[in-house]
Amino acid sequence: MVYETSYGTGLRPFSPDLNRGKWEKPTDYIFACLGLALKLDVFAASYWYFFELGILGILPYFVYMVIYLVPILVVHSFMGQFSSSGFISAFRVSPFFKGMGYVSAFLSISMLVYYSIFAAVPLLFMVNSFRPTLPWSCEGFESWHNVSSGQSTICNITKAFDENENETDYYSSVFHVPSVLYFENHFSNEIGYPEEEFELSWHLLGLFVLVWAMIAFIFYKFSETEKFGKFIRYMVIGTLALLLVCFLRFLFLPGALTGVNKYLTPEAEHLAMGSVSTFIIALQAFGAGWGTVIALSSFNGFKTNIMSFSWIISFGQVFIFILFGLVSFMLDHYFKEVSDATNYVLHDWLLFLSGASIISTMGWANLWTFIYYTMLLMAALIVMTTQIFTVLQSIFDEFEKLRERKQEVTFGLIGGLALCSFMFCTNHGISFFFALGSDALATHSLLHLLLILVVLWIYGRERFQRDIEFMLGQPFASWKVFIIRFIAPIILLICLLAGIGLSLVSHFSAVIIVISLILVWLPILAIPGFGLYYLFQSTGTFSDRCRRTCRPTDWYPVEMEHRQQYEEAVGNTEMTHQLFEVTEEVN
Template sequence: MSGATQDRWGSQLEYLLSCLGYAVGIGNLWRFPYLCYRNGGGAFLIPYFLTLIICGIPLVYLETTLGQFASAGCISVFNINPLFKGAGYAVIVLNVIASIYFSAIMSYPILYIYHSMSSPLPWQSCGNSWNTVNCTEYPFQITGNSSFFTSNGSITTPEDEYFHRHLLQVSPNINHIGSIVAPVFWCNLICWILVYLCICNGVKSVGKIVYFTVLFPYVVLSVLFVRGITLPGAWKGIMFYIFPDWAQLAKPKVWADAATQIFFSLGPGWGGLVSMSSFNKFHYNNLRSSMIIPIVNSATSIWAGFVVFSVLGFAAERTNVPVSQVATAGPGLAFVTYPATVTMMPAPNLWAITFFVMLFFLGIDTMFVTIEAIIAGLLDEFPRFKSRKRIIAFITCVVLFSFSIICNTEGGLHVIGLLDSHVAILCVPLVCALEIIAAVYTYENFSFDVLFMTGRPLRRIWMVLWRYVILFILLVITLYSLLEVSSLAGWFITLVSVVCIPIYAAKVLLRAEGSLLERIRASCRPSNDWGPSEPEKRREWELLKKQKADIFPLNDLDKY
């Protein structure tokens, strides 16, 4: 790796915006607000921000430090501990699977943008060719715990039938994959073409595009926020969202939900943060950005909650039902509940187009970084192909598009649900745990590396959090998430990326010499490729490391 040419961000603002675009995605809009109201409203913010401080920020800081110091992607960063390098390949598999289903999700906003140009909106009423006899327009009687805008067993709504029956033509279950749904297929192709055009020049193109794709959704959120709070009934929805239920804090599930949301929304363990930070200038002080990214991400989630629940409050007011019966999470919020709500607003086409354009840009940034993480990770390991990055990017996009076609079928929504709920629950926490072990347990000079890179010593609090606190939180998140796995297919998806870790570790140990313990110890030492990629910085680092060896056993907490 030493001496290899490395792309750099045109400015540190490009890096910050790219990381924000990666961290802030559609989950901020359709998952956090629902979790917040379900887990005690304003009271949920206590475990949420506590987890942000003691887990989210330290993990972002660790990953960006590792990536920036070694100018390495998700695979080569494990040169710090070759025994764990299989975790890098696990991240590649993880991102491949995530790209397959996420691109299909991003085709939905494109479809809705197109159909939002029709007047009246096609999901506004029953009586269309795709509607069933159960389709009923409001007002109607709500029973049980049904959501107002989705099927409750005896009736369905026009919005629900439009999304599931007309757009996606959803099959009864995952066992019936069915045929390709042409409109979804073509929108998926458009999505991949746009992704390739944006990433073909690497960070040079991504760094410029994010000025629009990251900032534009904030403009739209602002517009939707102003519009939302001026709607009748908006404050009913907002109070439902933020009113604290302190009794919820006594439930372990609330704390587990907070930790899980922080963990999976920020993106540590996915390789994106490592990849983006690898393009930083070597002496960039990444601590500040490592705090800004999680804080802005969390603030955006809270702000999006006001936007969502102001509109849901309006829907509840208009339909004369409780807010709890219009509040949903996941795709149902974005593609059923919100479309239903805009039909009740003046100028519904304008607000529908505005919302789905914002949704598309929220998701496309995440795709940029996800694909770039795959490409950067592979090119770091096979640097001879770096001169052909455009071709590699093209081949990567074509292959991933081909894999994603299964999510464009009638059973595609079931496949998406299976992949989304299982692919990361074990791999991501395990990768983060291995990063911590590699950096602060088996490697003796991490603190010295931070001092050399930034000119500032690593404070003791970071070492305490990494060594003792975060590993416990990762264990809790993993156990909590694994409880949700209930099928053989779910276990397969959960383990398919993780198997790379023991397979690669076995390969490393077989090539080593000595007893098993000697092989493990030797394999946990950094490889010769670990260190700054710039030759001049590397020589300076190696010289100082020798001179300071007896002064900086820097992972020793007693020295701070």
Template sequence: MAMSTSSEEEKAQLSTFVESDDNEDEERTVWSKKIEGLLSLVGLCVGLGNMWRFPYLCMRNGGGAFLIPFILCLLLCGFPIFFLEVSLAQFTGKDALHTWEACPIFRGIGHGMVIATIILTFYYNANTTWIMYYLGSSFTSPLPWRSCDNDWNTEYCISTRPSNILEQVSNISNVYVSNGISMTENITGRQSSNLTNPETHMKHEYVTSEEEFWQYKVLEMSSGIDVLGHIPWHLAVCFLAGWTLVTLCLVKGVKSMGKVVYVTATLPYILLTVILIRASFLPGAMDGILFFLTPDFEKLKEPQVWVEAALQVFYSLCPAWGQLIIIASYNKFHNNCYRDSILLTILGEGTSIYGGFVVFAVIGYMAHDANLPISTVVKSGPGLCFVVYPEALAKLPLPNVWSVMFFLMLLSVALDSQFACAEMIIAAITNHFRVLRKRQLLVNVCVCMTCFLFGLFFCTQAGIYVYQLLDWYVAVSLPVLGFIECMIFGWIYGAERFSRDVYMMLGRGIPVFVRICWCFVNPIVLLVLFVFTFVSYKPPTYGDYEYPAYVNLVGWFIGLLPLFPVVIIGVLTVLETPGGSILEKFKASFRPSPSWKPVSSKYALDYKVDRTLPLGFWKQMKANVFGNQ
């Protein structure tokens, strides 16, 4: 009985300790309310990839059976790495560029993250541009993509899918994006049908009006990446409007961003629910949902299914990009980030499953209406959002209403991801050049204006080809950056040392399960993902268009670019580290620098890095995994 009372008192003390936020660094920017930080992370983790990639992956890899590797990968990989970055950021209170002083030789991974995010920021707002144009067009009656009597249509345009033939899968490139981010796969085929004229035996390619609107009106596609063409005025205007929205929402940094996410992070759930309810009453909707969930357990024997599950978890939760770090760095020092990490990983990936119900309910209706197999209608990437869904919504009563709701939902999802990207760049600049902190508004405007000017490249007639190229390669290096993170806090700095830092914040250390994942599971999985990227590599294509060989070389350069600063800054750090010989400098560069300390002034004054870990590999491994008992 006495032991029970003592335990309850200890829990009460820890609870009080965790909720206390005294002695925070007065110069540090923090979220006005805890809910603002949570919603910002929700907005980051729930990206376009949850809507246009996961449902397709689930269908292709065994339906409901795919949820088994997906949930296991979420538990073993997604949550531990998510918690690592969130707790690291909360402890240091620094952005991705400046938070790696626990192991100075790897400072360059912060620079690599910033480089990858800059590349992503330049082209990601193209999604917002397309969405805004569709949103504006949704107020036009009839919907402009529904008919074939427009000046952009060709003689092979059809406004209704023929039901007497078997269509092939769309040729539109399928882009894997998570919130930003992103792996890419091209699925061959075209949203068209080859019809044979019995009299002339000539084959003609018939294209739906929705696809012609997307390719010939919205994109005004050129013949290839070498033919830039002009910038369509409607894309330039929407691109400017997108960056204006981002600038206004970040006008006061996280203070204004924290208010905006009340709308942008919650609105998608409301609209998804409304669309799901409406779609559920459509003929064929339940067939689509059953097609989505019907398990094929034989698929679980294929290694690629498990790899794709890990890829989806890794990229949708956004580790190794640095955006998690910048958002979590604004948390209060004693915020319970362990509980938040559990909640956010479940909510973020649960949204993928929920979005699958919405997508397949509508696709089931489309297949029923056209008397086609569901598999011929399913797509991933922009083809789903800008061709298939508009086609389905146009057939509903009050099509303009449903179209507005759908693209408003996509706009909210896309803006959340863009906020995090822009804020990460802005924070890296203001934290590196601290004098600019007093000119936050000017920095925000300059960053957004620069991104707008460089991003106009993606509004050209060749913009979709460049978009596809960057999205195909930009994430190549991320598994390597994530691997280095795990090695630092699993082995070099050590899970036991970092556990004591976490105890300082939360009143509890790092669970053994998470330690095992950091030390063993996560590094192995990330290496497998990196190797799989090369083994399964296929050059990008867009429909029938194949990129020139030199363009693929440029793509590989861009993909590997984030790794360059890891090597360069690592060498420079070794040379600048005090020591009598290169070997001594090298060893010293793995030790925490004086800048490694908690952001809370209460703990920073007396903070000293714990160097009591036992010598010897086996003893150190035991301490990192089970604690220094």
């Protein structure tokens, strides 16, 4: 035996789940990772940070792709594919840091609690698109809007301009979008103001219940790995097809071509701005919850070429970002086309809320509303189901006894998430998720930094390079290892500082600070907590305990054929002197 086992450390032995399944097709892994780019809260909360920059703003993405995105994707994929386990059990590569897996699970669950709003809002517009007159159109707006409120909308923007045309001194007018007011009308109190009374929207609550019922049905029908991979494959293809159809139709909107032209020919100084803001875009490649790629890659065949797959995933995701960016630009420039320099249109949450009023001006408005919001709903369901799938599989990999009760655990988790998500059916909860989303930039950057520390420094460059070459059956250049060890951490450190700064700005009330501490920051303490727990579980001097808990335990391919080959490969190389030392200690 040339690797250390759990028996020598006092830890519970790892028991692999040989019935966890694999992807039906290798490309299902690619489609599942492409679906991670549909995490659309980056568009909702940070639109102006990215897409006002135009195509030059996305160009730095390709630089980041080389210096840290693809390399870190490879590390994540290596962790999952080599160990054939989720993001908890994969950290047997260094048990001291196994708390990272539990933190990842908790952060993923926290994200799922608030992310259901991105499915409920499209469902709201889809359900109401069957009405003969759309309630957020200029024709249907007057049937429910309180005219005495004094809110001017884009429906009377021309009239307001004509009234002010002969005046030499007039101020800029603010115009609201009917679809935004329609959403806000579900609450009698204003959204996002701490001084307002807490209020629950029963209409939104019903939509949340419907969303979670859809997710429960998906896991009832597609819980097996092969079926789930096939489901995600067709969902991603369908979502991108509908996105492309909407993009082509929106080209005929007033101001759309102007928006596309501005996107493709921005000013040169936007390149410098883009080099900073695109940090956040690149981090979206890893999904809404950290560790998702580790769990998804664990269903690959052992020899799957994760190097080429990582490049395909990165290019595919930037294509999705650009396509959504173009759609956003066209919708934005529609409002600029119908207004002028003296009128300002307050279009909040452009892709999800304001876009509905624009679509209502098109021919066959009901049909296009249904198509557009079906695309957004599918995107949200892809993100949520993928996240739940990876969390569940990671739990089953770690806790052997729960594998016998998969159905109860699955629907218990979905039910618990549904109950917790009802907080975001309130006027205050609607504004909370923007702040929670901003915390992800800091926490993800921190976890990436720790992952590089674990794999490339504690486990070691030589052993990492040896293992990945054994798994892929091809050389892994040393310059790639150099980038991961030295260049990527610098970029991630900058992302961490930017994320902390963004979180401080976003937390504008005591309630949001408390929620953020409970759901995001306190779980980070589990990393040193579990490390100390494993340290005291071990035996010997403090130095011996540290070495023993940081060394890999049960770290080998799960399949017996690959495991025997790995033992022979490790036994015949001089790069495993530490493993031989461990063998001597165990003996």
